[in-house]
Amino acid sequence: MLNIGVLNQGIVIDHIKVGGAMKIYTYLNLENIDVSVAIIKNARSNKMGRKDIIKIEGTLNGINLDILGALDHKITINIIENGEIIEKKNPKLPVYVDNVLICKNPRCITSVENGISQSFKLTNKEKGTYRCVYCEQSSKSVPDTITKM
Amino acid sequence: MRHIISPTDLTLAELDELLDLAEDIIKDPKKYSEACHRKKLATLFYEPSTRTRLSFEAAMLNLGGSILGFSSGDASSASKGESVADTIRVISSYADICAIRHPKEGAPYVASLHSSIPVINAGDGGHNHPTQTFTDLLTIKNLKGRFENLTVGFCGDLMFGRTVHSLIGALSRYKNINFVLISPEELKIPSYIKEQILDPQNIPYKEVKSLEAAIPDLDILYMTRVQKERFFNEADYIRLKDTYILNARKMSLAKEDMLILHPLPRVNEISVEVDQDPRAVYFKQAQFGVYVRMALIMLLLQESEGRPIC
Numbered sequence: 130m131l132n133i134g135v136l137n138q139g140i141v142i143d144h145i146k147v148g149g150a151m152k153i154y155t156y157l158n159l160e161n162i163d164v165s166v167a168i169i170k171n172a173r174s175n176k177m178g179r180k181d182i183i184k185i186e187g188t189l190n191g192i193n194l195d196i197l198g199a200l201d202h203k204i205t206i207n208i209i210e211n212g213e214i215i216e217k218k219n220p221k222l223p224v225y226v227d228n229v230l231i232c233k234n235p236r237c238i239t240s241v242e243n244g245i246s247q248s249f250k251l252t253n254k255e256k257g258t259y260r261c262v263y264c265e266q267s268s269k270s271v272p273d274t275i276t277k278m
Numbered sequence: 279m280r281h282i283i284s285p286t287d288l289t290l291a292e293l294d295e296l297l298d299l300a301e302d303i304i305k306d307p308k309k310y311s312e313a314c315h316r317k318k319l320a321t322l323f324y325e326p327s328t329r330t331r332l333s334f335e336a337a338m339l340n341l342g343g344s345i346l347g348f349s350s351g352d353a354s355s356a357s358k359g360e361s362v363a364d365t366i367r368v369i370s371s372y373a374d375i376c377a378i379r380h381p382k383e384g385a386p387y388v389a390s391l392h393s394s395i396p397v398i399n400a401g402d403g404g405h406n407h408p409t410q411t412f413t414d415l416l417t418i419k420n421l422k423g424r425f426e427n428l429t430v431g432f433c434g435d436l437m438f439g440r441t442v443h444s445l446i447g448a449l450s451r452y453k454n455i456n457f458v459l460i461s462p463e464e465l466k467i468p469s470y471i472k473e474q475i476l477d478p479q480n481i482p483y484k485e486v487k488s489l490e491a492a493i494p495d496l497d498i499l500y501m502t503r504v505q506k507e508r509f510f511n512e513a514d515y516i517r518l519k520d521t522y523i524l525n526a527r528k529m530s531l532a533k534e535d536m537l538i539l540h541p542l543p544r545v546n547e548i549s550v551e552v553d554q555d556p557r558a559v560y561f562k563q564a565q566f567g568v569y570v571r572m573a574l575i576m577l578l579l580q581e582s583e584g585r586p587i588c
Contacts, residue, residue, distance in 0.1 A: 236403045238384040242361050245388055252474060263384025264405055265470055 141207040142183040150181035202257025234266035281390035281397040285411040295588040300573040314343035320373035321347035337571035396578040404438035411444040413567040425452040433460040434502035457483035525549040
């Protein structure tokens with residue numbers, strides 16, 4: 130097992146579906162925030178077989194991590210302080226998300242109309258399915274297309 | 279401000295009001311010949327349409343109102359790159375109500391977000407077509423006399439057929455409805471219809487490939503055209519376009535009181551020999567489309583003046 134150092138203060142985003150870590154990294158715009166980031170891809174997992182993990186040393190002020198539920202509703206978020214997990218949570222799925230997911234339907238008005246938000250509504254809580262409010266196309270968890278914050 | 283983007287934008291009580299008014303118009307159209315005097319309907323058609331546009335225009339003219347608009351995206355500022363949002367903001371100051379057809383799904387919803395007049399979705403891509411649904415419902419109400427205890431078959435292009443999606447949504451609100459979904463594998467109903475409408479309400483449905491096997495059980499058969507304009511690949515269209523052809527031989531297997539509906543235009547999917555069958559009601563259905571649009575325009579204008587639909 131690959132070892133990455135223990136965080137003193139930060140966030141561990143665990144149980145990311147394999148292949149999803151870079152998308153969350155992109156969404157959180159981590160390359161432009163003053164934090165240290167370790168991305169672990171394809172790690173072994175008893176629960177999932179394989180998974181991705183993101184470890185962030187530092188703080189993400191003002192970011193609603195629940196939004197990540199729209200990208201991957203099975204992730205776990207661990208908040209670390211003084212080297213210990215002080216909070217472990219699964220993101221609550223927001224009913225509406227704006228400008229997080231992008232509609233992949235080429236027939237959707239969002240593919241041509243400028244100036245409108247990419248808006249999705251949660252239609253299946255168990256499966257974490259979001260649908261475009263304009264065309265009702267679904268965007269499955271960890272989609273191929275996400276937008277930066 | 280009320281807009282009609284999806285057929286379920288009307289409650290069942292409002293839908294009853296709409297259909298009752300339409301039936302009253304059928305009985306005595308002259309009574310309504312000045313109902314929309316001095317009112318203007320804008321028809322914003324970004325893609326070609328014969329029946330829908332002309333039936334909207336006929337409806338407004340029958341009500342004593344006026345019409346303005348365009349009949350293709352090329353004839354509007356859309357060809358210069360104007361957004362739907364900007365267009366509707368301007369049109370809102372020219373007309374009292376508008377009907378919009380657009381090839382992109384969700385365009386009428388975008389229009390409704392920026393409009394100060396009622397917006398009626400006259401068809402958006404393969405998504406919704408609520409006034410066709412109201413037309414279909416009026417046809418069923420007038421000729422079948424009920425919405426409950428019906429087995430309704432949909433045949434042909436169930437993937438891109440927006441009239442099918444809309445009518446399934448509308449009929450699902452009534453008791454003891456069964457659906458038989460007849461299509462080739464490639465044109466099956468989209469998963470969201472099952473996930474959002476059929477499964478949560480435990481509405482019985484089956485997906486089959488044979489029209490002949492399904493037809494004896496049906497009270498209503500809703501035929502659809504395989505729409506060339508919805509395919510990115512012409513080879514797929516050519517392969518699938520004549521999968522189902524309803525003819526006199528297949529009609530001999532159907533119930534004596536089964537109704538055949540079709541949103542039109544028809545290509546090859548219903549043989550012309552079937553037109554003589556009294557169960558073929560698709561031309562009458564097109565006629566009902568004018569009446570139901572008259573009723574809808576009246577109710578939405580009434581509502582915009584502060585008088586609720588019901």
